[in-house]
Amino acid sequence: MMTTLLALDTSTEACSVALLHKGEKIHLDEMAQRTHTKRILPMIDEILAQAGIGLAQTDALVFGRGPGSFTGVRVGAGIAQGLALGADLPVIPISNLTAMAQQGYETCGAERVLCAIDARMNEVYFSGLQAEKVRWENEEFIQWRAIIEEKVCRPQQAIELIDSLQGDFLRVGTGWNAYTEFTQRELDNRSAIELPSAQYMLSLALPLYRQKQWISAVEIEPVYLRNEVTWKKLPGRE
Template sequence: MSAKILALDTSTENCSVALMIDGRTIARSEVAPRDHTKKILPMVDEVLKEGGITLQDLDALAFGRGPGSFTGVRIGIGIAQGLAFGAELPMIGISTLTAMAQATYRTQQSEKVVAAIDARMSEIYWGQYQRQTNGEWQAIAVSDGQQECVIPPQELAEYLTSKEGVWTQAGTGWDAYTESLDSLPLSMTKGDVLYPEAQDIAVLAQFEWQKGNTVDAEQASPTYLRDKVTWKKLPGRE
């Protein structure tokens, strides 16, 4: 039996919520870069009302743990923690890059996905994924053994370890750094997925629930990948 899971994500320009219950998914999604804090809770109320349940009826609360916008990731995890605390729910963090791989399978049936989110500062958040027979995704190690990384796109080619087959592109990084990424030594096809969606986070969270991979609300943590933010000093500033 599948778990009753509420999922939410605000890690990118997209804001989304999904409820997975009784084998069906109720979802809301809107690209609203500056309105996440206004949109997310009304979306939660809508899907719970449509599903005919309350927060206390859920088994778990899933959230997009990143990578993505620092502010967006913080908003998402903060709201998710608040909801989980109030309803005493365990939490499940899901990679936003893996969620885009799942979305690409949902929309295009692609089983090999290369996901790239524009990380600004001439870098991308990168992940390469192969779908397994049970529906889970295997992340392929890229930079220094990391399965997901932040990296300048022009440096990515030297770290690729899996190049066989045709890979479907997902994420905003492909439009932001077209020249560098299109020159990768991979056979690729364009995809339709730009952002992670809560409905795909809910699917991936089911696998984690079945394996017992949940945490208490106070232990939920983001994945930024970038440890620090760098910027150019303004003229005259020390």
């Protein structure tokens, strides 16, 4: 039986929705500066209508759990929780940094990726990832191993970590053009991939769904990385 997954992401300036249905992917991507709350639900309705199904006919909900902007990550988590509770769906949270690495793999064939999203305040959300091929029920999937764990750090700290690595890496994300520490340094393999998209979260979520590695709606928790960020817990959490 084919799996149907609905993915959404509002963690950055981009707003995106994607659907895996009958083995095919469809997606909608928009730039939505400060309009995520107005656009995300109509985009979800549109993509479900394109496929001719309702939310209850999906098997699981996938969402970008961060890191990203405080408001954007919180909006995505809240929408995902509300939809999952209403339709009684399991949830699969996906790292936005890893989603960009997956895009680098699918579009550029990159198996080693450095991810940097501009976090403002002279910091970036940063990680280094290595692709590894795994098989599950006669299908091959890509999973990502962290060479540099997700963190929020200053550009100079990221450069010091990069200098400790060997080999070539594809660079993805808005962070690389945001700060002079990066632009003045001769770093190779800068890609055109700047922001995460929900369509690449589907590839990451499918093997997790097959292996029943999901959570319930009440377990949803945004990932901000900044310790000083405080937030009111989502409805349903103690």
